[in-house]
Amino acid sequence: MSDPQIIIDNLKTCWASCRELYGSLDGDQWDVGSHCPDWTVKGVLAHQVSVEQALSGWIPESVETPHPFGEIADFFTAAMAMEGPALVALADETWAARAAQLEALDDEVFARGSVTPVGPGTYGRFMAIREFDHWMHERDCRTPLGLPTNNGGPAAEMAMTEVHLSVGYIAGKKVGLADGASMHFEITGAIERDIYVAVDGRAGEVDHVENPTVTLHCDSMAFMDLTCGRIDPEVPIAAGLVSWSGDEQIGAHAARNLRFTM
Template sequence: MDTNSPDVTTDAPAAEPAGQAPEEIRHLIQQWKRLDELLAGLKRDDWIAPTPLPGWTVRDVVAHVAGTEHMLAGETVPDIELPASAREYVLNPIAELNEKFVQEARPLAVEDAFEDFRDVVAERTEQLSEMSAADLEAETDSPVGRVPFRRFMGVRVFDCWIHEDDIRQAIGMQHHLGGDIGRFAVGEIVTALPRIVGKKAAAPDGSRVRFRVTGEAGTDLPLATDVVVDGRAALADVDDTAQPTVELVFDTPTFVRAATGRIVAEPGSGVEISGDEDLGRTILGSLAFTI
């Protein structure tokens, strides 16, 4: 840890589920370790840096991640009244739940907030290690509906992955969106593209929208996929013999941050449009899909 960082140990939780844990579990534990390593290197002032999320500093993002894991560990949501200022950005029940954990943690010293994150991650790691295959396949409520618990943990990978980027962006660090975790997590965005194109952007029947994300395989998330509207929108393999109605070419951080509502992407700033520019701009304005 940086010499100006809180005086806490830098030993990250090491336990992992034994045997062949599902990739969702393996990626989640690895993503917690990545967050731990990032937080261990922060200077004290970094913890109060504003993030792209309205009203939240770095320490608030950490409190949110920890709070969600506290809830999954079986703890109750804090019974507190939110301040009026939070109502400017708390717009739905899930956001209200998240904000209660954030508000509860605000009086904590930075050292204690970091320790709380580590403690709950260690607890959750142990819980996951004790779950049977049947436990992981049991259906549970989640932000994406009622799904197997394992699938819910995939959503947790995505959430922790994007919050790592929020922290990096807040303190001016290079993004770390690629790698195995990134390739797994970006699937949440890709899965949402048909709804974005067909429902939110209302692309007309017969449209073929091509998404390309550029970058180096080791650090970024190069990908290419089409969304074809034929009665309803659906993902399709890129067909280079088929002329797309519109093609959007992004760099990795622009694609991820626009899809998660951190920014509104503009042509010429991390994304280029070719083809039907009006449809392309409508899609860009509709890209955010997270709650």
């Protein structure tokens, strides 16, 4: 299976799971506050739909092609004016159209240079970031609603990879790991990964560190919530979902300073 097809399949998995979630809601559930401070559950869905509406039909020629996000505000306003069932129907229509558009593209388009939310990249990377966004936003709603989540599988792995790609920045800039220090992210739970970062002038991922300065032990969903700034770090720390070994001071600081995006 090609990388573009993996991206498409994981996007479709996210959209189907979101459709199941939002299609089950009624009444006051739409007005529950999500893990995104400015948005209710309805606001999250309106955001998810409006971004895909803006991306519909947009294909970059190069990294110089402007993104279409200037259109999002109007789409979002229109989406928020809808009742829940009508918004779910719009989501169905929009996501089905986006899936068809992506399926019709050849691999060259996915490899083509493109602006992305994290700087110059490829169209494929942009779509992988979209997958991360949808995966995370579903959990931004399910958790406050008290609904269960399946936090493993290929879609979850792809979403975590978007955070994984930024571990050097997280360790170096957010945690402030000093030159010569190293860090092991021991991720367990629904997703299992061992990620190592060392600082040699600049923090960057390395294959392995035998005796890291600090090891951060994280449940995978707690790791995602903390790096994305979704929850108070004291909550997973108190629950035993995040702990540390090695340098006590660095570990305690790291566990509370993983946020690099929202």
